[in-house]
Amino acid sequence: LTQVRYPKVKRGNYASLTDKHLAFFESVLPKSRVITDATDLDAYNVDWLRSFKGASKVVLKPKTTDEVSAILKYCNDQVLAVCPQGGNTGLVGGSVPVFDEVILSTALMNEVISVDKTTGVLVCQAGCVLENLEGKVHEHGLMMPLDLGAKGSCHIGGNISTNAGGIRLLRYGSLHGSVLGIEAVKADGAIIDCLSTLKKDNTGYHLKHLFLGSEGTLGIVTKVAIQCPPLPQAVNVAFLALDSFEKVLSTFRLAKKCLGEILSSFEFMDNGSLMGAIKVFNLPCPVPENTPFSLLIETSGGNSKHDEEKLSSFLEEATNKGFINDGTIASEPSRINALWQIRESITESLKHDGYVYKYDISIPIQHFYEIVLLMQERLKDTAVVKCCGYGHVGDGNLHLNITSPKYDVDILNLIEPFVYEWTSKHRGSISAEHGLGFKKSDVVHYSKSAEALKLMAEIKALMDPKGILNPYKVLPSGAH
Numbered sequence: 001l002t003q004v005r006y007p008k009v010k011r012g013n014y015a016s017l018t019d020k021h022l023a024f025f026e027s028v029l030p031k032s033r034v035i036t037d038a039t040d041l042d043a044y045n046v047d048w049l050r051s052f053k054g055a056s057k058v059v060l061k062p063k064t065t066d067e068v069s070a071i072l073k074y075c076n077d078q079v080l081a082v083c084p085q086g087g088n089t090g091l092v093g094g095s096v097p098v099f100d101e102v103i104l105s106t107a108l109m110n111e112v113i114s115v116d117k118t119t120g121v122l123v124c125q126a127g128c129v130l131e132n133l134e135g136k137v138h139e140h141g142l143m144m145p146l147d148l149g150a151k152g153s154c155h156i157g158g159n160i161s162t163n164a165g166g167i168r169l170l171r172y173g174s175l176h177g178s179v180l181g182i183e184a185v186k187a188d189g190a191i192i193d194c195l196s197t198l199k200k201d202n203t204g205y206h207l208k209h210l211f212l213g214s215e216g217t218l219g220i221v222t223k224v225a226i227q228c229p230p231l232p233q234a235v236n237v238a239f240l241a242l243d244s245f246e247k248v249l250s251t252f253r254l255a256k257k258c259l260g261e262i263l264s265s266f267e268f269m270d271n272g273s274l275m276g277a278i279k280v281f282n283l284p285c286p287v288p289e290n291t292p293f294s295l296l297i298e299t300s301g302g303n304s305k306h307d308e309e310k311l312s313s314f315l316e317e318a319t320n321k322g323f324i325n326d327g328t329i330a331s332e333p334s335r336i337n338a339l340w341q342i343r344e345s346i347t348e349s350l351k352h353d354g355y356v357y358k359y360d361i362s363i364p365i366q367h368f369y370e371i372v373l374l375m376q377e378r379l380k381d382t383a384v385v386k387c388c389g390y391g392h393v394g395d396g397n398l399h400l401n402i403t404s405p406k407y408d409v410d411i412l413n414l415i416e417p418f419v420y421e422w423t424s425k426h427r428g429s430i431s432a433e434h435g436l437g438f439k440k441s442d443v444v445h446y447s448k449s450a451e452a453l454k455l456m457a458e459i460k461a462l463m464d465p466k467g468i469l470n471p472y473k474v475l476p477s478g479a480h
């Protein structure tokens, strides 16, 4: 697939895997952790969206930082390219090889090292699955500061490497704030121990931030220290129907004013997104099926009576002002989960239409929905099944998704570069939270200046001079 759609991508001058390399890997890891069986390799070579397929001949599954270090040192000496992989839920083709890169999977690096009840600091290996960490910190009265629909599969190391955002960023901020420390291995095998558990640490350059969001191009994250907030005592969810995007914005302003510190999510979906999830997964619809826009608003706080009062007075004011038409509220976990399930199923439901053209943009909030309408108009005479928008409106992050029965280059040409030019014109970001991966590395100039890109290339050259770590990803092709 890759070669057909991206004929310009040429394999770098890397070594090809030989028996000698395999013998070395088997001297570092037990044979069962060096996977070469063609059928077993498939799941690692194909991405979650099934848009990209690599041709790697080996997956390595280290358990320790020392094993990662030995593998990278050897790959660097031998000039073997490496593709780091966590839960393989990435949406920009960053987690699968483009050609025959060695896949280094963190699946077995899943040890929780410590949880400090007093400070709320969790220290763990990079391959821990987010949902398992959530369960673990709950036992200590804590919660993870991030949450996303892929939590059942994604790894915390993958979250850090993509600087994942998700549905609670509005409240708990980006990982740049909550990650206190990182241990990572550089391309040459050097172990960079920045695994501080301190809130304050101004000892020189803040190196950990280089690994946050660099998508495996500067090093492999092996351990992480992360600040976990206290588990809320009371959670409420409102699922609301609105008839215009103007009213979505008015409701957002009102929610910030009335709900203040207990507001923990403000998620938006249009009718196409909502009904896709409802129909594909046969879910009960909490709002009238023809509602143009819906919001999922969550509060998390320490006192259920106080939170419910705040939520009721917010809903009363929103209703009296005519912002909301209909809706439902939930405070028991099973009903809350059922409402969240609708929002979190949208991504998966879109795959059922066939091929998905996926855009993840940040834009000034007053322009949030415009691009969906523009795209619907541009694509009206094509085989497009759906052109819809949803996302983290509270963070100005729109997920524009377009589907067609199969990949169609004419549709793609109507979407791109228009969507990027439009985003750039509004000084938005062409990748708000999913990263650049393989898919978006050549359009990064719509959001980054030439000087900034040059500095990125210089940092890459300094940290990985042979370019073995996740080649063809993140940096524009000329910069490798």
Ligand code: FAD
Residues within 6 Å of the ligand: 048, 083, 084, 085, 086, 087, 088, 089, 090, 091, 094, 095, 106, 126, 147, 148, 149, 150, 153, 154, 155, 156, 157, 158, 159, 160, 161, 162, 163, 164, 165, 166, 167, 215, 216, 217, 219, 220, 221, 222, 344, 347, 348, 433, 434, 437, 470, 473
């Ligand atoms: P992978 O997909 O395995 O890898 C992602 C990138 O990180 C790749 O470039 C890979 O090479 C690199 N990488 C992985 N592990 C390491 C490591 N230890 N060291 C160095 N590099 C590494 N994203 C959001 O931001 N917000 C959302 O709300 C959100 N929701 C999603 C919902 C669904 C249903 C799905 C399928 C995806 C969603 N995503 C979301 C995208 C994806 O889940 C995130 O990007 C996630 O952080 C990826 O984690 P992963 O472990 O699957 O990483």
Ligand code: 2HG
Residues within 6 Å of the ligand: 149, 166, 344, 346, 347, 358, 359, 360, 391, 392, 399, 400, 401
């Ligand atoms: C979400 O917010 C994810 O659900 C996925 O970031 C977005 O599928 C998408 O476009």
Ligand code: ZN
Residues within 6 Å of the ligand: 165, 166, 391, 392, 399, 433
């Ligand atoms: Zn998202």
